[in-house]
Amino acid sequence: MSTNAPPNDAAFVDFDQVWLAYNEDLLARKVFAVEDINLKVQRGEFIAIVGPSGCGKSTFMKLTTGLKMPSMGQIRIDGQPVTGPLKISGMAFQAPSLLPWRTTLDNVLLPLEIVEPYRHQFKDRRKEFEERALKLLESVGLGGMGQKFPWELSGGMQQRASICRALIHEPKMLLLDEPFGALDAFTREELWCTLRDLWEAQRFNVILVTHDLRESVFLADTVYCMSKSPGRFVVKREIQIPRTRELEVTYTKDFTDVVHELRGHIGAMRKAGAVINQ
Amino acid sequence: MTSQQRKNLERFSPLLLLIAIVVVWELITVGFGVSEFIFPSPSRIWEQTLEHKATIMGHAWRTFWVTMAGFGLAIVVGVLLGFLIGSSRLAYAAVYPLMTAFNALPKAAFVPILVVWFGIGVGPAILTAFLISFFPIMVNIATGLATLEPELEDVLRVLGAKRWDVLTKVGLPRSMPYFFGSLKVAITLAFVGTTVSEMTASNEGIGYLLISAGSSMQMGLAFSGLLVVGVMAMAMYELFSFIEKHTTGWAHRGSQGG
Numbered sequence: 001m002s003t004n005a006p007p008n009d010a011a012f013v014d015f016d017q018v019w020l021a022y023n024e025d026l027l028a029r030k031v032f033a034v035e036d037i038n039l040k041v042q043r044g045e046f047i048a049i050v051g052p053s054g055c056g057k058s059t060f061m062k063l064t065t066g067l068k069m070p071s072m073g074q075i076r077i078d079g080q081p082v083t084g085p086l087k088i089s090g091m092a093f094q095a096p097s098l099l100p101w102r103t104t105l106d107n108v109l110l111p112l113e114i115v116e117p118y119r120h121q122f123k124d125r126r127k128e129f130e131e132r133a134l135k136l137l138e139s140v141g142l143g144g145m146g147q148k149f150p151w152e153l154s155g156g157m158q159q160r161a162s163i164c165r166a167l168i169h170e171p172k173m174l175l176l177d178e179p180f181g182a183l184d185a186f187t188r189e190e191l192w193c194t195l196r197d198l199w200e201a202q203r204f205n206v207i208l209v210t211h212d213l214r215e216s217v218f219l220a221d222t223v224y225c226m227s228k229s230p231g232r233f234v235v236k237r238e239i240q241i242p243r244t245r246e247l248e249v250t251y252t253k254d255f256t257d258v259v260h261e262l263r264g265h266i267g268a269m270r271k272a273g274a275v276i277n278q
Numbered sequence: 279m280t281s282q283q284r285k286n287l288e289r290f291s292p293l294l295l296l297i298a299i300v301v302v303w304e305l306i307t308v309g310f311g312v313s314e315f316i317f318p319s320p321s322r323i324w325e326q327t328l329e330h331k332a333t334i335m336g337h338a339w340r341t342f343w344v345t346m347a348g349f350g351l352a353i354v355v356g357v358l359l360g361f362l363i364g365s366s367r368l369a370y371a372a373v374y375p376l377m378t379a380f381n382a383l384p385k386a387a388f389v390p391i392l393v394v395w396f397g398i399g400v401g402p403a404i405l406t407a408f409l410i411s412f413f414p415i416m417v418n419i420a421t422g423l424a425t426l427e428p429e430l431e432d433v434l435r436v437l438g439a440k441r442w443d444v445l446t447k448v449g450l451p452r453s454m455p456y457f458f459g460s461l462k463v464a465i466t467l468a469f470v471g472t473t474v475s476e477m478t479a480s481n482e483g484i485g486y487l488l489i490s491a492g493s494s495m496q497m498g499l500a501f502s503g504l505l506v507v508g509v510m511a512m513a514m515y516e517l518f519s520f521i522e523k524h525t526t527g528w529a530h531r532g533s534q535g536g
Contacts, residue, residue, distance in 0.1 A: 065436045087438045097430045101451050101528045113447065115437040149528060169437070 010079055011040035012205055013064065013173070018073035020059060027071050033059045034231035037073070039224070044203040048216035048223045049233075052266065056231025057209040061175050064207060065089050078172065087115050089173040090166030094181040096158035098150035104161050105146035108133040111169045118169060129168075136164045139201075140194050156187035160194060167198065173205040180215065189247055192218055200244060213259045213266075217241075218250055223262060227269045235265045318498045323505065326498030334487065334499075338506045341472055341484040344400060345510075348407025349468040356412040356464070357457070360419025364453070365445055370424065377413065385410040386474045393479045403475040403483065410471035411464040418460035422453020455529035458522035462515050469511040 018037040021027035034056040041047055049057050062068040063075060066082045075082045090111070098107045112118040112129050122129065134146050140160040142153075150158055159179060166174055176195075180188040196219060199206055210216050216223045217239055225235035239258060241249060249255050287294075300320045306312070307319035314322055327334060359377075363370045385406055392402035426449060434444050476485025484503045491499035523530065 062432075065432075067432060067435060085436050085438055087436075089436055091433050091436050093429045093433075095427070095429060097427055097433065099430075099448065099451070101454075101526070110434075110447065111437050114434060114439045114443055151528070165433075175436075 011076075012043040012045070012078055013039065013041035013207075014076040015039040015063075016074045016076070018063060018070045018075055020063060020068060021071045032071070032230045034063070036232055037063075039233065041205060041207075041222075044205060046199055046206040046208070046219060046221045048208040048210060048220035049226055050210055050213055050216050050223060050262065050266065051226030051231070052228045052269065053211065055226045055228040057226060058177055059231065060226070061091075061177055061207065061209060064173075065091065065175060086173075087169075088171050089175055090169065090171040091175045091177070092159075092162045092166040092179045094178040096150070096155075096162035098158055098161060098165070100149065100151055103147050103149055104137065104142065104153065105130065105133055107150060107161060108137060108146075108164045108168050110165060115169050133164070133168055136168060137161070139198065140164060154187075156183055156191065159183060159191060163191075163195065163198075167202075167204075170202075171204060173207065174199075176206065176208045176210075178210055179208075181211065188212075188215070193247065195219060196245065213262050214250055214255075217255060217258050217262070218245060218247075225262060225265045225269070234269065235262070237262060315495055315497055318501055323498045323501045326496070327502040327505070330499055330502065334502055334506060337482060337484050337487045337503070338510065340482045341469070341476065341507065342510055344403045344476075344483060345407050345465075345468045345472040347400075348404040348471060349411055349465055351404065351408040352412035352415060352464060352468065353461070355408070356415025356460075357419055359412070360416040360453075361423065361445075363416070364420035364423025365441070365449065370420065374420075377416065381413045385471055389475050389479050392475070398479050398481065400480075402479040403472050403485075406475035407468040407471035411468040414460040414463045414467070415457070418456035419453050422456040423449045426452065455522070455526040458518060458526060461518045462522070465514045465518060466511045469507055469514075473507055 015037045019032050019035045021030075021032050026032075037060065049060060051057055059068065063070060063082075064077070066077075066085045069082075077086060078088065098104070099110070102110070109129060113122055118125075118129070134143075137143065137146055137160075140163065142157060142160055142164070145153065145157065145161075150161065153161065159182075163176075163179065166176075180191050183191065192215060195206075199219075206219075208216065208219060220239055223235075223237045223239060224233045225237070226232065227234045237258065241254060241258075304320050307317060312319075318326075359373070363373045388409060389402055389406060392405050396402055396405070423445065426444070430448060431444055434448065439447070472483065473485040473488070476483035477489050478485075480486050484507050488500050488503045491497070491503060
């Protein structure tokens, strides 16, 4: 995989006026979970989506992966209209959700047992796949942990393994739904750096959903703010801080200015929401 | 007391309690001179057990294999039905209420009907054991399958996993601890089913032994029969408990792993 993919004219992820209501009834009453989403993401871009809880961030993820179809509008990924679950993406959630009866290594290998073309090669190429998985585990600091069971690992280690599982089949797109939300502050910052290094090495697309503004600014090329019910993108903010970003950058004025600016947007939305609710 | 001693005490506590009960029982029956025809003493039960050893063993073997046949049938049917209603919402909605109603029926009430269909003998006993013991197996398999974490399902579905993949890779392994847990309950129920059926619809087995011993006032022998059923059920329970620990150890973390 080349580290510097040439900028492509066509966007890798392209949302064109996408609206989603969860069922027919809600659609008829014009109650939308997300509305009028327009988004163009370049190949290899790292975007973050922030917003108050319940604003439809997870719905957005489901749309992007093809688990949900939009009620209106069109989504194109890599030039192709999305018609069903995309096998080019990997997902990780706040809960690591590893399978407790499988070793960490076998957990990481799980996608290869399911996704084509690996599925049919799995028996023959198992050794090779295992090596790949161990290498990936090593790169996130889990060297030598392959044979341990998930419940023998700490929360941070489990989350690392979960990210490995999302990446083992070399997806073009990594979707992270508040992946570091349940971790303590130090572990979280460590994992930011792990994710940053993985991304810089492989340059897959990342869509990171988070509450944490510092996290979004530290990691992403572009941060989108989403408003609450209905979910809409209200702010797009490009983060100009040069790569490779070190943790120290989070204490600089430039960094905190951006965080404050985003904080302002979110605060305004929350206030507006409160008035409407009364 | 050191921790090793405490552990030993805990381990042997069922045995100690049993000995205590037997001793108190013996003291009461002997001390108050209770008639053997009302309530035999443990020593007298033991004597009669040895005396009728061959007869008891014959009946016990019959009860054992009949129970295992019914139980085997219960595993097959329970797992299949559990799989069906655990993996399909429609099947769950359709089958579950009926099954609950069925489970509430006293299985002993089926015995006369089964006798009409299959005659006196093995048939009713196997079927009673089956009817009484498949329900917990079915419910547990279904629960294991139906309570999948939605995130985990999403992780797999994004990869293009079919329903079948999700069931075999995640659903079934996940429901194994429920399954083995249910076997422990079901095997004891199966012995109840067999014994109850044999009491009215058989000329062999512990149930028959109990009835005939009772009607000929051989109370010691009747108690021996009870003892034998209890021992068999407990042995099978321990067997499944052992298998459970060694196949689904991951579900019993807390005890130091690795």
